[in-house]
Amino acid sequence: MLTGLRLSNIALIERLELSFSEGFTVLTGETGAGKSILLDALDALLGGAQGSAGARLLRRGAERGTIEASFSLSPPLQAWLQQQELEVEEGELLLSREWRLTEERLSSRNRLNGVVVSRAQIQELRPLLLDLTVQGQTQQLARPGQQRRWLDRFGGEGLSLLLTPVAAAWRQWKQAAAALEQARSDWDQLQQQRAAQEQLLADLEAAQLQDPQERQQLQNEENRLAHGVRLQEGVMVLLGRLQEGAEQAPSVLDHLAACEQELLQMEALDGGVSELRSCCSDGLAALQDLARELDRYGSGLDSDPESLAELQERMAQLKALERRHGQELAGLIALRDRLRQQLAPGGGEASLEALELAEQRARQLRDQANASLSAARRQAAAALEQQLMQALRPMGLANVRFAVAIAPAPAGEEGADAVQFQFSANPGVPLAPLAEVASGGEMSRFLLALKTCLAATDQHVTLLFDEIDTGVSGRVSGAMAELLARLAKQRQVFCVTHQPLVAAAADHHFRVSKQVLEGVTHTRVSQLRDTQDRQAELAELAGGDSGEASSYAASLLDQYGR
Template sequence: MTGGCVLTALRLENIALIERLELTFSAGFTVLTGETGAGKSILLDALDALLGGAQGAGASRLLRQGASRGVIEACFSLSPPLLRWLEAEELPAEEGEVVLAREWRWSDGRLSSRNRLNGVTINRSQVQALRPLLVDLTVQGQTQQLARAGQQRRWLDRCGGAPLQQALGQVGVAWSDWKTAAAALDQARAAWQQLQAERASREALLADLDSAALEDPQEALHLQQEQDRLAHGVRLQEGVMTLLGRLVEGAEGAPSVLDHLAACEAEWQAMEQCDGSLAELHGRAVEVHQLVQDLARDLDRYGACLESDPESLAALQERLQQLRALQRRHGQDLAGLIDLRDRLRDELHSGGAGVSLEVLEQRECQARRCRDQANAQLSQCRHEAAAWLEGQLMEALRPMGLANVRFAVAIEPSGPGEEGADAVQFLFSANPGHALAPLAEVASGGEMSRFLLAFKTCLAAADSHVTLLFDEIDAGVSGRVSGAMAALLQRLARQRQVFCITHQPLVAAAADHHFRVAKQVVEGVTHTRVSQLRDTRARQVELAELAGGDHQEARSYAASLLGRGATSPEAHPAP
C-alpha cells in the first residue's frame, strides 16, 4: 500500500455501551465479527461521529447512558492530499500523523461538542472538508445515495484521475467568470430597459436644464450680489461722493484727509532733520499717505461703474428667480443640477449606456465560449473515464456470480453548471435479455453490494488515498460469491487500508487482522468488548461460530479456511 491514509489508533470513552476502549490498527485488511447486536458497527459509528456525524439527538444517543462526557479520538497517518489540506489550513502535522478528537459534554441540560486536530480546535466546516480525506464508508443498500442528483457524476469524476480533476477545476473557474459576466450584463440590460422606459421624462428634464444654460455653480451667489449693488445704486453713488469729498477735496472749508497727510508728511520730514531716529516713523507715514491715495483712486473707479439701470436689474432678478425655481423643483443646488445635466447628456445623447451594454455583451459572449470549451474538455475526460470504469467494473463483477452482467455509463448533455454540462447515469443489467436500466432502480440488494465493492476497488486504483470501511457489504450473498468478494477485498487492501464488518467466514478468514466484538453483562450493566484475535486457535473458534456453530464440521471448515487460504470458494464450500 503506497501513499494512502491509515487509521492507526482509536480511543473511545463513554460511547454507546463502551466505557473505555483503546485499539490499534495496521495497514491491510481488517475484519470485525460478532453476533448480531453485539455492536460491531461501533467503529463505523464512532468514525462517522468523529467526522461530523451524530448531531443533535443523535449525539445524545451516542453517549453512554449516565455519562456527562464522551470522547472519540483517532490517529491517522498522513497522505499527500491530507498534508496539502493541513498546509492550506495552516494546521500542524506532527510527526507524520494527525490526531483528530471530538469531545461531548453535558452542561446545564445542554449537550455541546468540540473538535480538535493535533490539539488545535477546528470548526465543523473544517471537519466536513477533512472527512473525504480520511475515510470512505460503504454500507449495504446505498441505493438512495446512488439516486441523488449528481452523485454518479461525482463518482465518475473521481475515476478520471488528475487530468479530469484539472478539467473540472477549469470548468469551475470558467463557470464563475461567465456567471459574473452574465450578471453584469443582466444588470446593465435592466438599467437600459429602465432608462428607455424613463427616457421621455429624462429628455424633458434635460431640456429644462439645458434651457437654463447652467455653467457656474456660484452663479446665484454672484447674481444676488449684483442685484444688491444695482438696487442700491443711488445710495452707493452718494456714499462715494461723500467719501471722495472727505478724502480728496475736503468738506465745509476744512482740508481733506490727503491735505492733512501731506502736511503731516512735511512735518515728519522736518523733524527727521533734527532726529534721524524718526526715519522709520516718517517712512510709515509716507506709506499711509500712499495707501489713502490708492484707496481714493479705487473708490473713484468704483463710483464710475455704478449705474442705476432698471432694465438690467429686472433681467438679473428674473434670472435669479429662474435658478431658484430650478433648485426647488429638483431639490439640488446649482452644482448638483450641472452634474445631473451632464449625466443626462451622456446617457441620452452620447450613447454611453449603449456602448457599455455592447462591451458587456462581448464579455459575456467570450466568457460563455470559454465556459463551453471547458465543458467540452471535461466531457471528453468523462467519456474516457467512463470507458475505463466500464472495463474495470466488468472485470471485477463477473467473478462475483455475475457472469452475464452488463454495465454502461450514460453521459448526456445537460444544462451547464459549476461541474460541467453532463448528466451521468450508471446503467446495469444482471440477466440476459434484460435491457440496461438505471442501476439504482434495477439492482437487487446483493447486486448492489457487489457493485459497490467493485466500484470502490476501481476508485482505489484511480485516486483514493483514504481508509475504506465496509459495513456488511457481503450480506445476503452465497458462499461462492462471498469468496470472490473476499478475494476482491484482499486485492483492495494491497492498495488501501480496508475495514469490513462481516458475517461471512470466507471474508473473515481472508483478513490480515481480526477483531471480535461481543457483549458482556457485568453487575447488571451491559458492556461492549472488542478484542483482537491474534492466534490461529482463537480465529478458528470465531470462524466456526460464523460457519454455523461449535461443532466438528464447522471447526474443520474454519481450520481449512485458515490453513489453505480463504480466497478460493471452490476449495472451501460452505458447510
C-alpha cells in the first residue's frame, strides 16, 4: 500500500507532502491544475520519465528535484527484498528518485531505504507496487505477449507454476537443437572437404603426436645435448674438487674427513662436542651423495651430434605443424582425435544420430510442458471471458461479447501460445482484435473490468487509474464508480476523475488546484475531509455552484454514506 508521497521541485509543485490510507482515493480539480502530476510522479519514481521526459518533470528554474514515496510491505515485496539482500527498517519501504541539473546535464539516482539501486532493480520492483492504467491504453495492449501475460496473471498460482518447467524444457531443447545444428553443419562441411580432411588426418597420424608437452621436453633435451661438452666439463671440475683436490691441495671430502677425525678426538675429551661431530658427519655423508649423483649425471650426458640432429628435426616438424594449422600441440592432438572419429566408418553418422535422438527427446519434453500450459490457459481463458462480460455489461455494454483466442505460436520460454483478446460491443458485429475495434471509452471500461478480474490474484498491488471515465455517460460512470468502490475493498485504488459519481464513491478525496503567486504558477493539493468541502467540489464537477448542482452533490454523498 502507498502510505505517503513527497515531492520537491516537480512540475508546478515546489513542495508537497501527502499521506494516504487504504480504500478508494480520488483526485479532482479543474483541467490543467495538475491532477495527473501525482500519477506521473509515481510513474517516474518507478522507472518512467527517462531522458527529456525527466527534464520536463523538473520544475522550471530548479537544479534539483525529488520524488519520495513510502509503501507498507507485502509478502511478495518482502521476498523480493530478501532476494536482493536489501534491509527494511520498521516494516516500511522508502523509495526515492532525485534529479540534479549540473552544467545543463540532467542526471537521476534511485534509492531504496537510502541504498542506491539500479534502474533494472526498479523495473523488477514496479509490478510489486503499482499498476497504472490510463485512458485508451492501446499501446500496452499491442505490446508483444502483453495479453498472454494478463491471462497468465488471471490464471493465478496454479498456472504460474507451469511456467517454470516450460521455460526449463525450452532452454534444454534449445541447447540440444543448437548442438545438433552445429554437428550437421560440421558434417556437411566434412563431406565437402573430405579429401582434404583425410589428408590432414594422415599428416597428423604421420606426426605420431602423443604428448601435448613434447615440444617443451624436446627443448630441454636439445639444451642438454647441445651443451653436453660444457656440462661434462662442469661435472669433472666438481668431482675433482670434491674427490681429488686441486693444485696439490686436499679435496673437499678429504678436508671434511679430517675435520670429522679431529672432532672424534675432541669428543673423547668432551662429550659436549658430540652434536658438532654429528653435524660434520652428516655433511660428509651429504657431500659423498652429491659426488655419486654428479658421477651418475655425467655418465648420462651425451654429446652425440646425430642424436641432436634427430631431435632438432623433430622439433622443426612440430613447429611446422603448429604454424600451418594455427594451433598448439594440444589443439592438434584434439583435432586428430576428432578427425579419427568423424572419418571412421560410421563414426560421424553415429554422433549425428545420438544428437538427433537427444534433440527429439528434448522437443518431446518441451511440447509436453507446453501442452499442459496451453490447457491451463484455455481453462483460465473461459473463466476470464465469463467474469469480464459480467463486469462490462453494467457499464453500458449490455450486448458486449468478449473472447480469448488462443492459437499455436512458435515455442519459447513462455510456451507456444499466441493470445489475442477479441471484442464486439454491438449485436451483429463479429469479434475482432480489441486493440483495433474498441473506442476510447470502451477501452477504458475494458481495462477497468480487466483490472477488477485480476484483483483476486494481485491483491498486494496499488491500482492507479488516470481519467479512465472520461467521455462516458452518467449511468456508465455510476457503474464504473461502483466497480471501483468494490475493487477498493480488496486493493488500494487511486483514480483521477472529472465525474462527480466516481468522486462521491471514494473513501478519500483530494482536490488539486492552481495558484499564481508573483507571476509563478503553483499546484496545490488538499485533502477534503469535511462533507461540505466535498459537496462543494462535487457540485463544481457537476456543472457549477448552482442550487441544483449542490443538491445533486449532496444526494450523491448521501447515497454513498459520506
